Structure formats: structure tokens, C-alpha cells
Amino acid sequence: MNTKISFYKGRVALNVLTNSLENAKAIYDATEGHVVVGLLxxxxxxxxxxxxxxxxxxxxxxxxxxxxxxxxNPKQWRAVAEISAVLKPQxxxxxxxxxxxxRAKIDNDTSFINTLVSPSGTPGMVKITTGPxxxxxxxxxxxxxxAIALIKDMGGSSIKFFPMKGLATKDEYIAVAKACAxxxxxxxxxGGIDLDNFEEIVQIALDAGVKEIIPHVYTSIIDKDSGSTRIEDVETLYAIIKKIV
Incomplete structure (x- = not known):
């Protein structure tokens, strides 16, 4: 089983949600596999x-x-760890x-484990108290x-900067991107990423020199009636990635 994420040109992979196998396959195909599909x-x-x-x-x-x-949801931390221990997801x-x-439960160095860190209100400072x-x-x-040094000590792969509220925390996000690079x-x-702000948010991380970027685009591209992620929106996001990377 492949445990390594496929990044487009080694730099960017999408993270979007799904609610069915059919939808997941369509997402995977639309991004040529440069994606991780979210299951909660x-x-x-x-x-x-x-x-x-x-x-x-x-x-x-x-x-x-x-x-x-x-x-x-911090109350789900144990479930994520136990599921990942068996599945060894990407x-x-x-x-x-x-x-x-x-990381100890997954027992490999290739599965990508992000680390939830939140905006503090001050650029250059982050909140790490995200547990239950x-x-x-x-x-x-x-x-x-x-925070980055601690994440590396623990075997984490990335900062998941959440909730960003789109570009409302732009100055803080820029500082985090520079530090990650x-x-x-x-x-x-x-958090709050949509078709309108996606390009700027990814571009900020690219310009900072971040090696690997995984933007999460969730509710803004989910069809309210079916609950499925809209494939046409995934195609749009992937086209933006191919344009700027």
C-alpha cells in the first residue's frame, strides 16, 4: 500500500472531503492523484x-x-490515531x-501527520493548546x-494552520509560511478557503519557499443537496495549482 502523498511537481497536493466511493474516485482522477481525500x-x-x-x-x-x-475536534484524537495505526494512510x-x-502508532516514517496549530492574533506567535x-x-x-521544533521532535510532518478564516489571518499566515520554509x-x-482566495493562499506559501503545501478546501466546494464535493470545483482548483506551481 502506497503511504506517500503524491505532490504536484513535488510541491502541492489538495485535501478535500468526500462522502462516497464514486465521488472519491472522481476527485482522485480530476487531480491526477495529487490529492488526499478526507474521511472524518x-x-x-x-x-x-x-x-x-x-x-x-x-x-x-x-x-x-x-x-x-x-x-x-480534539475529542477525536484517539480515534484518528487508532484508525491510522491499522490503515497507515497517506x-x-x-x-x-x-x-x-x-507517529508511534502508525510506526512508519512515510505517512504524513499534520499538527493542528491555531492563530494567536499576533504574527509570529501560534497557539499549540489544541488537545482535548x-x-x-x-x-x-x-x-x-x-512550535516547528516541537512538531519535529514529535515526528510530525506539517503545521495545519486552522482556523485561518480565509485571508482574515493573512499576516499571521505569512509569518507561519516563512518559518515553515x-x-x-x-x-x-x-479554514475558509474557497475558489476566490485559494490562489492567493497557495501563492503566499509558494513565494515563502515552503517545500510541500496541502491546502484544505472543504465546505465551500461541497454541494449542499448531495453532500458531495463538486468535481468541477476540484478541476478548477487543480487548474490553479498547475498554473502557479
Whole structure:
């Protein structure tokens, strides 16, 4: 099973949600495989049922799946770790304090584990208290360089900068992108990304010199009636990636 993400020109891979095997296959084809398709642990009643269902997606799209928390829900950290331990997906989403546990559970160096870090309100500083208990405590705000060093210590692959609220936290995002480039860590901008701001958000990370970028584009491209990600929107996003990378 392939456990490495396929980045377009080694730089960018999309992360979008799906609600069916048919939709997942269409997403995979539309991006020529430069994608990880999100499956949320919160959508399942328990870990065994999640594993059973997600295995079908693994087989259909060469393991290009992203095991998700569900809107960054810290209570799902353990489920993500347990699912990922069995499936060894290409990508897993995790809260900051659970990354080391998850890397040990997955027991490989190739599956991509992101690390949920939140805006603090101050460029150059980020909030790392994103776990089930720490998120209820006073904010733990540290220099982004310190967060990156801790992420590397734990075996994490990237900063998942969430919730960005689109370009509302642009100055903070620029500072994070520059730090990720300088210290050789991947970056996953997440929250409020849509067809209108996608290009600018990815371009900022490219201009900063970030080596690997995984933009998450979720609700803005989901059809409200079917619940499926709109393939025409995925095609648009992929065309933008091919234009700017």
C-alpha cells in the first residue's frame, strides 16, 4: 500500500472531503492523484466501523486518504490515531499533543501527520493548546519556530494552520509560511478557503519557499443537496495549482 502523498511537481497536493466511493474516485482522477481525500473519524460510531469503511477508499484510490478529526475536534484524537495505526494512510490530521502518540502508532516514517496549530492574533506567535484538555485551558502561545521544533521532535510532518478564516489571518499566515520554509516543514492552510482566495493562499506559501503545501478546501466546494464535493470545483482548483506551481 502506497503511504506517500503524491505532490504536484513535488510541491502541492489538495485535501478535500468526500462522502462516497464514486465521488472519491472522481476527485482522485480530476487531480491526477495529487490529492488526499478526507474521511472524518467523527462520522463513524466507532473505530472498527471506520476502519472497515475507509479500507474501501484505500483500495479505490491507492491509499490517498486523509483520516480526519472533524472540524478539528480534539475529542477525536484517539480515534484518528487508532484508525491510522491499522490503515497507515497517506495522511492523518492530529491535534498538537497527540502527534507523537500517532507517529508511534502508525510506526512508519512515510505517512504524513499534520499538527493542528491555531492563530494567536499576533504574527509570529501560534497557539499549540489544541488537545482535548489543553484547548479548555488558558491559551498556550509560543513562537512559531518553537512550535516547528516541537512538531519535529514529535515526528510530525506539517503545521495545519486552522482556523485561518480565509485571508482574515493573512499576516499571521505569512509569518507561519516563512518559518515553515526556513525550518523545512510542510504547511497545510485550513479554514475558509474557497475558489476566490485559494490562489492567493497557495501563492503566499509558494513565494515563502515552503517545500510541500496541502491546502484544505472543504465546505465551500461541497454541494449542499448531495453532500458531495463538486468535481468541477476540484478541476478548477487543480487548474490553479498547475498554473502557479
Amino acid at each position: 473519524s467523527a462520522d463513524y460510531p466507532d473505530v472498527p466501523s471506520a476502519i472497515t469503511d475507509m479500507k474501501q477508499y484505500q483500495e479505490a484510490i491507492d491509499n490517498a486518504i486523509s483520516v480526519g478529526l472533524g472540524a478539528g 495522511h492523518a490530521n492530529q491535534v498538537f499533543p497527540a502527534v507523537g502518540f500517532t 484538555l489543553s484547548s479548555q485551558a488558558p491559551d498556550g502561545v509560543v513562537p512559531v519556530e518553537s 526556513e525550518h523545512d516543514l510542510a504547511l497545510e492552510p485550513t
